[in-house]
Amino acid sequence: MSTVLVVTEQKYDAQKNAAISRISLEALAAGQALAASLGADCAAAVLGDSSAANELTSKALSRVYLLEHPLLKQYTPDAYNKALEQLIRATSPAWVLFPHTYQVRDFAPALAARFGQSLISDVIAIRPGPTFVRQLFQGKLNAEYHRAGSDSAPGFISVQAGSFRVEDLQPGTAAIEAFQVELADGDIRTKPSEPFRESAQTVDLAAAPIIVSVGRGIREQENMPLVESLAQALGAELAASRPICDAGWFPIERQVGSSGHTVAPRLYLAVGISGAIQHLVGMKGSKTIIAINKDENAPIFEVADYGVVGDLFEIVPELTKAINSAKS
Amino acid sequence: MKILVAIKQVPERDAQLSIASDARWIEEDGLNYVINEPDAYALEEALQLREQHGGEVIALCAGPDRVTSTLREALAKGADRAIHLASDTLGTLDTLALALVLADAIRSESPDLILTGLQSDDLGLGQTGVVLAELLGLPHSTLVLHVEKTATGIRVKRELEDGWFQHIDLPLPAVLTIQSGGNKLRYATLMGIKKAKTKETRTVEAATPATPATVELTRVFLPEKQKQTQMLTGSPAEIAAQLVEKLRSEVRVL
Numbered sequence: 028m029s030t031v032l033v034v035t036e037q038k039y040d041a042q043k044n045a046a047i048s049r050i051s052l053e054a055l056a057a058g059q060a061l062a063a064s065l066g067a068d069c070a071a072a073v074l075g076d077s078s079a080a081n082e083l084t085s086k087a088l089s090r091v092y093l094l095e096h097p098l099l100k101q102y103t104p105d106a107y108n109k110a111l112e113q114l115i116r117a118t119s120p121a122w123v124l125f126p127h128t129y130q131v132r133d134f135a136p137a138l139a140a141r142f143g144q145s146l147i148s149d150v151i152a153i154r155p156g157p158t159f160v161r162q163l164f165q166g167k168l169n170a171e172y173h174r175a176g177s178d179s180a181p182g183f184i185s186v187q188a189g190s191f192r193v194e195d196l197q198p199g200t201a202a203i204e205a206f207q208v209e210l211a212d213g214d215i216r217t218k219p220s221e222p223f224r225e226s227a228q229t230v231d232l233a234a235a236p237i238i239v240s241v242g243r244g245i246r247e248q249e250n251m252p253l254v255e256s257l258a259q260a261l262g263a264e265l266a267a268s269r270p271i272c273d274a275g276w277f278p279i280e281r282q283v284g285s286s287g288h289t290v291a292p293r294l295y296l297a298v299g300i301s302g303a304i305q306h307l308v309g310m311k312g313s314k315t316i317i318a319i320n321k322d323e324n325a326p327i328f329e330v331a332d333y334g335v336v337g338d339l340f341e342i343v344p345e346l347t348k349a350i351n352s353a354k355s
Numbered sequence: 356m357k358i359l360v361a362i363k364q365v366p367e368r369d370a371q372l373s374i375a376s377d378a379r380w381i382e383e384d385g386l387n388y389v390i391n392e393p394d395a396y397a398l399e400e401a402l403q404l405r406e407q408h409g410g411e412v413i414a415l416c417a418g419p420d421r422v423t424s425t426l427r428e429a430l431a432k433g434a435d436r437a438i439h440l441a442s443d444t445l446g447t448l449d450t451l452a453l454a455l456v457l458a459d460a461i462r463s464e465s466p467d468l469i470l471t472g473l474q475s476d477d478l479g480l481g482q483t484g485v486v487l488a489e490l491l492g493l494p495h496s497t498l499v500l501h502v503e504k505t506a507t508g509i510r511v512k513r514e515l516e517d518g519w520f521q522h523i524d525l526p527l528p529a530v531l532t533i534q535s536g537g538n539k540l541r542y543a544t545l546m547g548i549k550k551a552k553t554k555e556t557r558t559v560e561a562a563t564p565a566t567p568a569t570v571e572l573t574r575v576f577l578p579e580k581q582k583q584t585q586m587l588t589g590s591p592a593e594i595a596a597q598l599v600e601k602l603r604s605e606v607r608v609l
């Protein structure tokens with residue numbers, strides 16, 4: 028029987044306990060669904076930590092491969108690619124599926140290349156075929172991808188965060204199988220240091236009940252008082268998309284998104300933000316989302332409860348005025 | 356340090372996109388093309404490294420004739436010379452096939468450092484740099500914000516998720532994909548634009564890739580909505596009044 032192999036990732040808590048990350052559980056759900064549609068098995072791979080592997084023995088998986096080696100304790104692309112190449116050559120899966128994380132972005136394209144393949148990355152849906160759907164132009168358009176040519180090598184897929192549901196992960200029983208990998212110090216060309224955070228936080232965006240968030244639509248730093256007045260009228264905390272923080276108009280601690288903060292306020296008011304997936308993952312859990320954007324096709328409207336298609340330079344001042352007079 | 360920056364030309368950010376009639380890509384007629392933004396950060400990092408340590412910055416761009424405008428801009432910003440990898444059909448290649456074409460062109464230059472943006476604004480696959488490293492047999496790092504030269508090679512600051520970072524040491528030569536925001540982007544000066552006219556742009560015919568595509572983009576379509584969005588319309592004042600009403604009675608924050 029052919030196999031869909033899902034390569035999982037772990038998250039460590041403050042006590043350094045390992046657990047399978049949420050997006051990896053989503054990838055496992057995607058892997059199970061793909062396997063079911065193909066009449067295939069679904070297996071998982073865990074690199075580094077056996078405690079994380081134990082967690083998967085209660086899922087409907089044909090096997091949980093455990094790859095333990097001192098050189099897999101800390102992630103490097105060389106160690107991961109070498110270890111996974113050995114596992115894939117030994118087990119010949121039909122498909123290899125990853126969660127689309129920063130770590131996977133760092134090694135999986137090269138792993139696919141070793142098998143003469145291109146990775147279909149950040150997939151948001153899998154349809155019969157199999158057909159893989161991913162975004163183009165930062166979410167403005169979608170595209171369907173298929174494998175072409177021979178399927179003598181596995182197909183490589185990574186799935187985007189929040190696209191598959193952990194609740195769909197089928198329970199069952201799975202056996203752990205230790206897979207011996209051959210790695211030597213000389214295989215590792217890069218030397219990683221311990222992860223760190225930049226500076227002390229002075230705002231707690233995660234605790235803010237109302238957030239006014241500004242994007243590149245604001246155009247110039249001189250225009251920022253426009254949203255500052257709106258935030259003040261609403262008693263809101265200010266946040267921003269990445270380009271605003273990249274430009275230094277706001278400190279990075281006000282950035283919402285995959286490389287910034289994840290927030291879920293009562294109200295998230297997005298002003299001139301297009302709604303790229305890296306931004307959406309940080310705010311789509313908000314209770315109410317209002318978006319102001321001049322482009323009716325901006326992807327932010329896909330998650331907004333209330334939308335205004337229009338020029339923020341006309342709408343924001345009127346809104347601030349209306350809020351102030353409603354309060355008085 | 357000899358630094359090669361692989362850059363891509365993409366439709367400008369605010370372009371109104373429409374789907375081509377065969378639904379395999381977008382309608383390209385009438386679009387303005389600019390440098391892919393993360394690639395602009397890659398170029399900036401290269402120029403700053405050269406300013407600190409000396410050496411040479413080479414801009415490489417693959418694509419049809421229109422990409423020469425992006426190469427001229429790179430020269431005007433300070434790149435020393437440019438290579439145009441000419442091809443009208445690169446758009447149909449998958450990541451691996453395209454990286455093979457780029458690797459072929461890069462090999463003869465044997466740079467110390469190869470930089471690309473971490474992903475393109477159009478396809479957004481974010482793989483070219485990593486696959487290039489694999490094909491060239493070089494170590495790599497991705498999502499890099501800053502590069503520092505060390506006694507044995509380089510030390511980079513890499514972005515992790517949720518506001519975390521990490522330093523990584525690499526030997527040279529190496530391939531890095533650059534994340535936005537590590538530097539301020541420079542503008543081309545009038546002087547730079549003038550000087551660019553005297554700099555060399557070499558045109559090389561792109562090699563035909565030896566391998567057939569293994570993945571194929573078969574259909575472009577508009578995304579479906581995940582949520583029922585209530586659109587508010589009217590004059591700015593009318594919209595403001597409706598929003599205030601929602602904020603008061605539905606969202607209950609006023």
Ligand SMILES: Cc1cc2nc3c(=O)[nH]c(=O)nc-3n(C[C@H](O)[C@H](O)[C@H](O)COP(=O)(O)OP(=O)(O)OC[C@H]3O[C@@H](n4cnc5c(N)ncnc54)[C@H](O)[C@@H]3O)c2cc1C
Nearest residue numbers: 242243244268269284285286287299300301305306321339
């Ligand atoms: C690995 C990685 C991590 C990332 N992490 C993050 C992250 O943590 N957070 C984040 O936000 N991004 C992140 N990004 C970047 C992300 O992909 C987008 O590029 C970014 O979110 C776009 O920001 P924006 O919406 O402000 O700008 P744009 O995409 O440029 O959108 C500007 C919007 O403003 C609208 N507009 C323009 N003028 C007006 C006007 N007058 N009135 C009304 N609307 C107007 C336009 O229609 C457009 O929709 C990351 C990217 C990568 C690759």
